[in-house]
Amino acid sequence: MGDTxxxxxxWLGSETGILKGVSLSRKQAFNFCNASHLSRDQEVRALxxxxxxxxxxxxxxxxxxxxxxxxxxxxxxxxxxxxxxxxGCFVGLAALGGSALVTCAECGTLxxxxxxxxxxxxxxxxGQNVSRMRQSPVHRHKVATGGKENGLKVWDLQNxxxxxxxxxxxxxxxxxxxxxxxVRDMAFIPDSDKVVTCTGYHQVHVFDxxxxxxxxxxxxxxxxYPLTALSLxxxxxxxxxxxxxxxxxxxxxxxxxxxxxxxxxxxxxxxxQCHASRPVVASCGLDRFLRIHSLEDRTLLHKVYLKxxxxxxxxxxxxxxxxxxxxxxxxxxxEDEGGEDDEVWETMERVEEKTKRKTTTTTTTxxxxxxxxxxxxxx
Amino acid sequence: xxxxxxxxRGGNGGADGAExxxxxxxxxxxxxxxxxxxxxxxxxxxxxxxxxxxxKYKQEKSKLKIQLxxxxxxxxxALGDKAPPKEVPKTIENQRVYDETTVDPEDEEIAFDExxxxxxxxxxxxxxxxxxxxxxxxxxGRTVKFCEQLATVIPDAHVxxxxxxxxxxxxxxxxxxxxTYLMVINEDRKMPNGLVLCHLPDGPTxxxxxxxxxxxxxxxxxxxxxxxxxxxxxLNNFTTRLxxxxxxxxxxxxxxxxxxxxxxxxxxxxxxxxxxxxxxxYIFKNEKKVGIQELGPRFTLKLRSLQKGTFDSKFxxxxxxxKVSSFEKSCNDATT
Numbered sequence: 001m002g003d004t005x006x007x008x009x010x011w012l013g014s015e016t017g018i019l020k021g022v023s024l025s026r027k028q029a030f031n032f033c034n035a036s037h038l039s040r041d042q043e044v045r046a047l048x049x050x051x052x053x054x055x056x057x058x059x060x061x062x063x064x065x066x067x068x069x070x071x072x073x074x075x076x077x078x079x080x081x082x083x084x085x086x087x088g089c090f091v092g093l094a095a096l097g098g099s100a101l102v103t104c105a106e107c108g109t110l111x112x113x114x115x116x117x118x119x120x121x122x123x124x125x126x127g128q129n130v131s132r133m134r135q136s137p138v139h140r141h142k143v144a145t146g147g148k149e150n151g152l153k154v155w156d157l158q159n160x161x162x163x164x165x166x167x168x169x170x171x172x173x174x175x176x177x178x179x180x181x182x183v184r185d186m187a188f189i190p191d192s193d194k195v196v197t198c199t200g201y202h203q204v205h206v207f208d209x210x211x212x213x214x215x216x217x218x219x220x221x222x223x224x225y226p227l228t229a230l231s232l233x234x235x236x237x238x239x240x241x242x243x244x245x246x247x248x249x250x251x252x253x254x255x256x257x258x259x260x261x262x263x264x265x266x267x268x269x270x271x272x273q274c275h276a277s278r279p280v281v282a283s284c285g286l287d288r289f290l291r292i293h294s295l296e297d298r299t300l301l302h303k304v305y306l307k308x309x310x311x312x313x314x315x316x317x318x319x320x321x322x323x324x325x326x327x328x329x330x331x332x333x334x335e336d337e338g339g340e341d342d343e344v345w346e347t348m349e350r351v352e353e354k355t356k357r358k359t360t361t362t363t364t365t366x367x368x369x370x371x372x373x374x375x376x377x378x379x
Numbered sequence: 380x381x382x383x384x385x386x387x388r389g390g391n392g393g394a395d396g397a398e399x400x401x402x403x404x405x406x407x408x409x410x411x412x413x414x415x416x417x418x419x420x421x422x423x424x425x426x427x428x429x430x431x432x433x434x435k436y437k438q439e440k441s442k443l444k445i446q447l448x449x450x451x452x453x454x455x456x457a458l459g460d461k462a463p464p465k466e467v468p469k470t471i472e473n474q475r476v477y478d479e480t481t482v483d484p485e486d487e488e489i490a491f492d493e494x495x496x497x498x499x500x501x502x503x504x505x506x507x508x509x510x511x512x513x514x515x516x517x518x519x520g521r522t523v524k525f526c527e528q529l530a531t532v533i534p535d536a537h538v539x540x541x542x543x544x545x546x547x548x549x550x551x552x553x554x555x556x557x558x559t560y561l562m563v564i565n566e567d568r569k570m571p572n573g574l575v576l577c578h579l580p581d582g583p584t585x586x587x588x589x590x591x592x593x594x595x596x597x598x599x600x601x602x603x604x605x606x607x608x609x610x611x612x613x614l615n616n617f618t619t620r621l622x623x624x625x626x627x628x629x630x631x632x633x634x635x636x637x638x639x640x641x642x643x644x645x646x647x648x649x650x651x652x653x654x655x656x657x658x659x660x661y662i663f664k665n666e667k668k669v670g671i672q673e674l675g676p677r678f679t680l681k682l683r684s685l686q687k688g689t690f691d692s693k694f695x696x697x698x699x700x701x702k703v704s705s706f707e708k709s710c711n712d713a714t715t
Contacts, residue, residue: 016492031488038491200694226694244696266713268687268696286687286698288480288620305479307488307620309698 004030005074009316010292011057012284013044014308019059019069022290024302029290034067034076041085046093046103047312048135054316058101060090066103082113082120091147092133096140102157104133104145112157124160126153136188144195146183152197152207165195165209170216185230187239189253196253198227198241204251220256222249231272233279233295240281240295242269248283250295262293264300270310276317284310471651478715480620493623497582501559501631508632510536510560511553516543519569524594526564528676531605532645532658533632536562546575546690553579560632561690564589574680576628577690583698584690585628587654587680594676602660602672608641609634610658616649621699622714625654625682643674652714654680682714 008021008030017039019032035042041063050056050068056077057069064083067076083090088106095101099115108130111120126133130147141157142164153163170179182200189196193210194217202223205216225243232239238259242248246265249258267287274281279295286309292302420436423429455462467473482489493499500506510533512526518541530536546563553561558579565573571592577584595601612633617626629647642662648655658675685699686692699713 016488016495018488038488040495228696244694245700246697266700266702267698286696307486308492 002072002074005032005071008071009318010282010290011047011314011316012290012306012310013047013059013312014306014310015043016040016308017042017044017061018308019044019047019057020306020310022304022306024292024304027302027304029304029306032069032074032076034079043089044311046090047314048093048095049314050095054318057314058093058095060093060103062089064090066090066093066101080113081118083109083111091130092135092143092145094133094135094143096157102133102135102143104130104143106130106147108145108147108150110143110145110155122157122160124155126150126155126163131183132185134186134188138188138190142188144186144188146186146197148182148200149180150183151181152183152186152195152205154195154209165207166214167205167207167216168214170219182226184226184228187230187232189232189236191236196230196232196239198230200226202227202243204230204239204241204256206253218253218256220251222251222258223247229269229272229283231274231281233274233281234277235279235295238295240272240274242272242283242285244268246285246287248272248281248293250298260298262298262300264291264293264303265289271313273313273315275315278319282313282315284313286310478619481618482620482623489620489623493627496627497578497580498627498631500580501635502627504635506559507634508533508535508559509557510562510632511549511558512536512538512562512564513541513549514563514571515565516541518564518566521569521592521594522564522566522571525571525592525676525678528595529562529564532610532675534607534609534634546577550577550579550689571678573683575690578628578631579689581689583624583628584686584688584695585625586683586686588683590679590681592676592678595674598673598677600673602674605643605658605660605674606641608643609636610641610643610645611639613644613646614649615646616715617647619714621682621685622649624685624698625649625714629654645675649714652681654682654714656680 005021007023007026009024010022012020012022014020017033020029021032022029041061043062044059045062046060048058050058055071057071059067059069061067062085064081064085064087066080066082068078069075070077082103083105087109090103091106092104093101096112100112100121102110102112104110104126106129108126108128110124110126110133112122114121126145127147127150129150130145132147133143133145136142136144142154143157144152144154146152151169152167154165156164169181173179180201183197184200186195186197193208195207195209197205197207199205202225203219203221204227206218208217211217222241223243223245225245225247227241227243229242230239237253239251239253240248241251242265246267246269248262248265248269250260250262251257252259262281262283265283265285265287267285269283269285271285272281272283274295280292280301281295282290282292284290288306288309290302290304290306290310290313291300293299294301420429420432423432501508512530514522514526518526526538530538546561550561561577561579563575564571565575571589574587574589575584576587595604610633612630614626614630617623626647633645643658643660646657646659648657655677656679657673657677659671659673661669661671663669682699683701684697686695686697688695
């Protein structure tokens, strides 16, 4: 079990309670299940890495338990009960350093749990009907929450009395009617204090807590259906959003314009995640497929059928995607070797994978020809 | 000298001049055809000439084809037993790419998924279906008759007039009265053209396009009207995961009763993403022969979207949406 889980680079949680690991280089999906029989209240609602080394996964289920899954051993190591099912399902799960974790339920209670006690260390109320809670990747003690008729609030867990930043609703519209607000997902933009949110009324907002303005700094709309998921690619200035009809779009944050759409999804998008370093985005949703698109040319790289509806997704930051990818450091080494022997080149050319690695490292004149070969191979 | 020749040519007369021109043109085209074929039949501006050239070209082509066929037949006869096997012609069914979402009957995960989904109450025998049939506002005669006939086909179905009520408000009232299904027939230009099938205690909502509706009086050689007996249900060809969900939705419309009483059967046949509904009465004449009589309405459905949760077209989450302009339009069907 351990060796299959070590191969997996994408982790997904499904509605049937099964944690699925997918290894893209081998094109295989593995199911990891806790109990011997499945049940619907094990439905996975939240998934996050337990530690920065990405050796442990925290899985939050509908019945209020958080299970720890170790990727080394390939099994669930412990279970903690963190809240009642009566509170609502988990909308956010995050790990603080030192085996503490933060959970947020739909009724708005945000709790910080430590390993030893069964009572939460800190508890705060983030309003009613919270749809999502996310942790800032830079400042681990900052979390953002938002929901239906519950605007974006950024909390500092060290001072849980009041939010650090609480957003104001948009101005009333041209009929002087109050605008409804429904924050579905949010993300912290790295290198600054800004937060991007997507709403159920097909809007995308950018908030800047550094400015005194509590209303969104940037607002634009996409499509006609509620946006359900959001992710920030590693290269800045863009955001990927998905809506309930299965449309995934790449939006530019500087101007508020659609850069392009990613096609293929037939059902509503439940979760999106961009890879930490490569321009690749993974999406999963109600149509039971995991799709991986490349952000540069918006083509579909991988599509895997996983038999249950998928709720959450996590990407490992290791470079295990796309067997014929462009390597960084290994490519440099090959350049030194390849320049020497023509015979070595010719023997290597027969195996297709190796030529793919070579294409990025050969001189520019050869690259054109070999790139043509590579494109044909991909078809 | 030049003048002479031109004069003589001119002297040939207007009648001949045209023919000379024709000959010149024919020579020209033939000469050009002799060279590597840069000449296309479509470059001739004169419609009649172009048409005749094209007809000739087609005849040549079919001649070649017939000759080739005869040759092959001769060769096959000559070889006798040693002839290579006949090639299989390509059909849509042959060229179909295997759909990876096809349900494997022994798959545990899918069995669990189906065992605990929204239809589990029906399939475990806990609830009996009760259907509310209504239309869009102000229906015309054909739709009204269609609804009445549907109500005779589906046991325990009630037809109600819509009165301009919003579906989201009808649904809580249906739940209070223990309905399990809400069927809304949409009408456009006096013909039924859409069907919204909503499974009630928070079940999935399917939206179909209806076409080719035949009411009872338009059917040829039909039997007498259906009786009150529960019909059997036949679901053909719902093989993929999406097909399974839709098939179960259709099955849950009818009460489950393994002891068949009455010889009526409702068939939902899925082919190439179209679902054909037929209602028959059968009688076994002997062990091997069955006689069937078509009763009841017939119609064709095509799935447009499947939404999770009760009817909420604006904010609901869709499990599957038909994309009209999609690139993956090969011989791939979603529900077959």
